[in-house]
Amino acid sequence: MIVAEGVHFSYPNKVEALKGVSLTIKDGEFVAIMGQNGAGKSTFVKHFNGLLKPTSGKVSVDGVETTKTSVAALARNVGFVFQNPDHQLFSETVEDEIAFALKNFGFKPEVVEERVTWALNLLALTQYRKTSPFLLSGGERKRVALASVLAWDPQTLILDEPTIGQDHEQKEILRQFIVQMQTQGKTVVIVTHDVEFVAECNPRVVLMKEGKIVAEGIGKDILTNPDVLTESSIVLPQIAQIFNKLSQLGLPKNIIDIYEAEKIILNAEETKPVK
Amino acid sequence: MSVFDGLKFRKVYSPIHNLDPRVKFAYVISIFAVAIVFYQIIPLLFLFFLQIPFVLLARVQRQWLRSLRGAAFLAVFIFVVNVGTDYFTSGYTLTAANVESASALTLRFVVLIESFSIFFLTTSPDHLGLALEESHVPYEFSFAFTTAVRFVPVLAEEAQTIMDAQKARGLELEKGGLLKKIRNYVPVLIPLIVSAIRRSLELAEAMESRAWGATKKRTNLYALKLHKGDYALLAITVGILVGAVYVHLYVPIPTIVHLLQHKSLLILSEIKRKP
Amino acid sequence: MAIIETKNLTYTYPGASKPSIIDVSIKVEKGEFVLVTGPSGCGKTTLCRCFNGLIPHFYQGELTGEISVAGEDTLKHHTYEMAKHVGLVFQNPENQLFALSVEKDVAFGLENLGVPREEMRKKVDWALNQTDIYDLRERSPHEISGGQQQRVAIACVLAMEPEIIVLDEPTSFLDPLSAEKIFEVIYDLNKKQGITVILVEHRLDLTAKYADHLIVMDEGKVRFEGNPREILSTEETRLIGVGIPKATLLYQMLKKDGLNLSGNTPLSSEELADQLLETLKTK
Numbered sequence: 001m002i003v004a005e006g007v008h009f010s011y012p013n014k015v016e017a018l019k020g021v022s023l024t025i026k027d028g029e030f031v032a033i034m035g036q037n038g039a040g041k042s043t044f045v046k047h048f049n050g051l052l053k054p055t056s057g058k059v060s061v062d063g064v065e066t067t068k069t070s071v072a073a074l075a076r077n078v079g080f081v082f083q084n085p086d087h088q089l090f091s092e093t094v095e096d097e098i099a100f101a102l103k104n105f106g107f108k109p110e111v112v113e114e115r116v117t118w119a120l121n122l123l124a125l126t127q128y129r130k131t132s133p134f135l136l137s138g139g140e141r142k143r144v145a146l147a148s149v150l151a152w153d154p155q156t157l158i159l160d161e162p163t164i165g166q167d168h169e170q171k172e173i174l175r176q177f178i179v180q181m182q183t184q185g186k187t188v189v190i191v192t193h194d195v196e197f198v199a200e201c202n203p204r205v206v207l208m209k210e211g212k213i214v215a216e217g218i219g220k221d222i223l224t225n226p227d228v229l230t231e232s233s234i235v236l237p238q239i240a241q242i243f244n245k246l247s248q249l250g251l252p253k254n255i256i257d258i259y260e261a262e263k264i265i266l267n268a269e270e271t272k273p274v275k
Numbered sequence: 276m277s278v279f280d281g282l283k284f285r286k287v288y289s290p291i292h293n294l295d296p297r298v299k300f301a302y303v304i305s306i307f308a309v310a311i312v313f314y315q316i317i318p319l320l321f322l323f324f325l326q327i328p329f330v331l332l333a334r335v336q337r338q339w340l341r342s343l344r345g346a347a348f349l350a351v352f353i354f355v356v357n358v359g360t361d362y363f364t365s366g367y368t369l370t371a372a373n374v375e376s377a378s379a380l381t382l383r384f385v386v387l388i389e390s391f392s393i394f395f396l397t398t399s400p401d402h403l404g405l406a407l408e409e410s411h412v413p414y415e416f417s418f419a420f421t422t423a424v425r426f427v428p429v430l431a432e433e434a435q436t437i438m439d440a441q442k443a444r445g446l447e448l449e450k451g452g453l454l455k456k457i458r459n460y461v462p463v464l465i466p467l468i469v470s471a472i473r474r475s476l477e478l479a480e481a482m483e484s485r486a487w488g489a490t491k492k493r494t495n496l497y498a499l500k501l502h503k504g505d506y507a508l509l510a511i512t513v514g515i516l517v518g519a520v521y522v523h524l525y526v527p528i529p530t531i532v533h534l535l536q537h538k539s540l541l542i543l544s545e546i547k548r549k550p
Numbered sequence: 551m552a553i554i555e556t557k558n559l560t561y562t563y564p565g566a567s568k569p570s571i572i573d574v575s576i577k578v579e580k581g582e583f584v585l586v587t588g589p590s591g592c593g594k595t596t597l598c599r600c601f602n603g604l605i606p607h608f609y610q611g612e613l614t615g616e617i618s619v620a621g622e623d624t625l626k627h628h629t630y631e632m633a634k635h636v637g638l639v640f641q642n643p644e645n646q647l648f649a650l651s652v653e654k655d656v657a658f659g660l661e662n663l664g665v666p667r668e669e670m671r672k673k674v675d676w677a678l679n680q681t682d683i684y685d686l687r688e689r690s691p692h693e694i695s696g697g698q699q700q701r702v703a704i705a706c707v708l709a710m711e712p713e714i715i716v717l718d719e720p721t722s723f724l725d726p727l728s729a730e731k732i733f734e735v736i737y738d739l740n741k742k743q744g745i746t747v748i749l750v751e752h753r754l755d756l757t758a759k760y761a762d763h764l765i766v767m768d769e770g771k772v773r774f775e776g777n778p779r780e781i782l783s784t785e786e787t788r789l790i791g792v793g794i795p796k797a798t799l800l801y802q803m804l805k806k807d808g809l810n811l812s813g814n815t816p817l818s819s820e821e822l823a824d825q826l827l828e829t830l831k832t833k
Contacts, residue, residue, distance in 0.1 A: 051439050072445045080443040087440045090465035104445030165722045167590045167752050168793030193725040235726040238796035238819045245823035262803050401650035422648045477645035485659035486633035492664050496657035
């Protein structure tokens with residue numbers, strides 16, 4: 001469980017990036033942290049594995065305050081996948097890349113071998129086991145980076161802007177992957193501004209603006225509130241845009257799922273008054 | 276990273292900052308030349324104090340003092356080496372004259388640092404790049420210079436991100452002996468280098484796409500024009516050079532030791548005269 | 551005559567085992583807004599680089615077939631000559647800007663072309679105004695946001711007054727609001743200045759509504775080309791893995807369910823909403 005209480009954070013150049021943020025994320029939750037570029041989303045999640053420590057306030061992971069332990073110790077339970085896989089990849093083979101963290105954490109060689117094979121399998125990378133990560137395509141490199149974090153099986157997975165540069169199918173695979181992680185009881189936190197992707201996943205949404213949390217709730221409610229979203233410079237998902245306009249017919253506004261939309265519209269068609 | 280803060284473009288408007296870099300450079304080179312010619316302490320002291328009004332006018336006192344502090348170590352080293360060599364080669368005698376000449380040499384070094392420091396503190400990188408362009412330095416060089424300066428903060432941020440990404444995989448940069456520490460930086464250096472190479476490729480594409488190499492006769496959006504202040508500085512520079520030549524050829528310069536002896540002789544004669 | 555025309559264009563990167571684009575034959579008319587889309591690796595980026603001569607001059611490799619851009623055969627003209635006709639805006643905002651101030655970056659192309667200072671000043675100011683970044687002209691590229699950087703990149707190519715502007719996934723790194731601003735700027739340039747636009751994008755929900763002409767690529771080949779409304783309503787397009795706008799998908803679903811919707815296949819939420827209002831209001 002991750003608990004942030006009254007977190008303030010200022011960068012060395014005195015810019016205050018977080019102005020009193022409090023949030024609790026229970027085990028197994030799926031949370032999307034959204035907001036404009038510069039709202040403080042990435043800054044905030046970097047407190048979860050101790051990369052950043054609050055200037056005031058505190059962050060505890062599983063009861064341990066992040067200031068009282070090391071990044072390596074926290075990383076054991078909080079895996080962080082950065083936006084650009086090229087900021088992580090450095091090994092000669094994909095195998096070595098995935099084994100890197102496992103070795104850092106002191107896993108025994110047999111266990112390392114086992115985990116590497118498991119991670120390769122999970123992300124359909126087995127054929128690239130002995131390939132140099134630099135020779136792979138963009139999407140494949142992203143999978144290697146993800147595999148290298150999953151390998152040590154952290155309870156919490158943080159994904160920073162995982163949908164950037166991904167095409168429709170890759171996003172769909174990512175979405176299914178998150179569902180899979182969820183069924184295994186993992187906590188998943190994504191930092192993103194991709195409303196359509198979040199609309200399809202319908203997680204708990206935390207909206208940030210200028211270093212503060214301005215709204216929090218189920219995706220369905222947050223992503224369909226036009227005032228809240230314009231305040232934090234996010235666009236309504238397409239389905240919500242449609243229903244925003246249809247509200248004059250008395251139809252509900254908080255629709256983001258396409259199948260639900262279909263049902264409601266067909267229902268409205270059947271039940272509309274005959275002239 | 277604070278080291279790179281000094282290279283970040285800071286728009287300060289002072290009369291010195293607005294001077295043409297070529298004129299400033301001519302001034303600095305002249306100071307350099309004059310400092311080399313004289314080995315006596317008095318003219319060097321004069322040169323040292325000559326810079327102070329420029330420092331104050333440019334309002335860069337704090338940074339200037341910092342650069343002098345940085346040079347202090349080397350200055351002491353130079354002093355000690357010179358006094359030491361004199362001491363050992365003259366049969367273990369320490370004379371006032373030796374101390375004075377060692378001080379002069381040290382002061383010469385300080386004057387050099389001081390004047391170059393003022394130059395770099397008061398000349399923004401793009402101003403410098405522009406000066407390079409207008410001085411008929413091949414465009415490739417001034418372009419390489421300004422582009423490098425432009426990307427320094429970007430590279431610094433990227434280095435930080437890469438370190439964070441690897442720390443999040445359990446890499447502990449502080450741990451271990453010297454050899455282990457060096458090896459720990461491999462996962463940071465490789466992504467940094469790979470990223471730099473990728474970046475250069477993208478830059479090259481962008482340059483080619485914007486007509487790089489279309490003509491040998493490049494024009495320039497800006498032009499450096501000489502103003503009153505520049506002419507004033509040029510006059511000062513010429514004045515210093517002429518003065519230096521004159522003093523060097525015709526004016527015998529006493530050493531401090533000489534002055535002290537002279538003074539002490541005067542005082543002694545005064546004492547003798549008084550009943 | 552079409553402003554861009556290719557016939558059986560095939561290209562293989564040096565050292566690659568197979569070509570990145572195969573037998574691409576397309577025609578783009580002057581003033582069109584062309585949208586190019588397709589799953590990752592389909593060859594759209596490669597195609598962009600053929601338009602301004604980066605392929606074959608910068609990338610070498612093997613290029614066969616014919617290509618004519620703004621009346622010039624790119625094989626016979628150097629990239630710096632093509633730069634006067636075709637501007638190319640890349641995906642990563644940061645790596646396209648190399649000067650220490652925005653206006654110096656915008657002037658870069660003109661400086662390379664040896665344009666005299668006064669004329670250059672006018673063109674730079676014009677480009678800065680067209681992209682709504684005139685107040686940013688003295689700022690350093692590093693200080694401004696990604697969206698602003700991309701507008702600078704557009705101004706940089708615009709200053710050379712090309713007939714065609716090609717943009718390769720320009721909003722990948724931007725949030726939806728900044729992305730929309732970019733598309734509005736591009737659309738303006740297309741409608742008001744008559745500049746032919748070729749936009750490569752995944753986010754069809756934001757861009758489909760601007761396009762006159764849609765090209766869908768897959769595995770190096772052009773699969774579909776033509777009217778966006780027609781192409782995006784077919785099952786085949788969806789199967790390739792193209793991200794059909796939700797409004798279009800919903801429209802198709804409702805039509806299959808028997809709902810009577812008037813008008814063309816919608817490409818935006820506004821269009822579908824209007825159609826639905828009409829249908830659901832009256833019986």
